[in-house]
Amino acid sequence: MLLVLLVPLDGGGAQAEDTGDPVRGGEIARRHCARCHVVDNRFGGIGSTPSFRILATVADSEARMRSFFARRPHPSFVRVPGVARWTDLPANATEITITPEQIEDLVAFTRTVAAKAKRN
């Protein structure tokens, strides 16, 4: 899809500093992402969707997290204040709104998941 190519995947202006709170990030992940992603290896998740443990340990993990709203399948149901809507099509899943600050919290949470994955 051409639109995807025109928008930077660096978080679209989201802050790239280490300002996130991992505890808040975990709460956001459990509330909004666990519908599809396994967050704690305990509950939730859709079979074909990568777990947070995987998301946290892939190459470019933090860059992917900062731009997740621009990566399939999220553009159709994630809104980020200050970032243009991706499509005029109706959402294909319950819409969620995530702020740039919350994205930093998710990045911080992902870092703790990665640290834990390395220990195990």
Ligand code: HEC
């Ligand atoms: C409606 C289901 C759904 C919800 C809700 C959802 N995701 Fe995803 N996510 C997916 C699927 C499916 C994939 C795998 C896409 C693929 O492999 O093409 C994915 C992939 C990802 C990736 C990797 C993208 C890439 O290109 O590497 C990240 C990062 C991610 N999700 C973050 C999140 C975060 C953070 C939340 C919550 C704020 C969230 N997702 C909520 C379905 C969902």
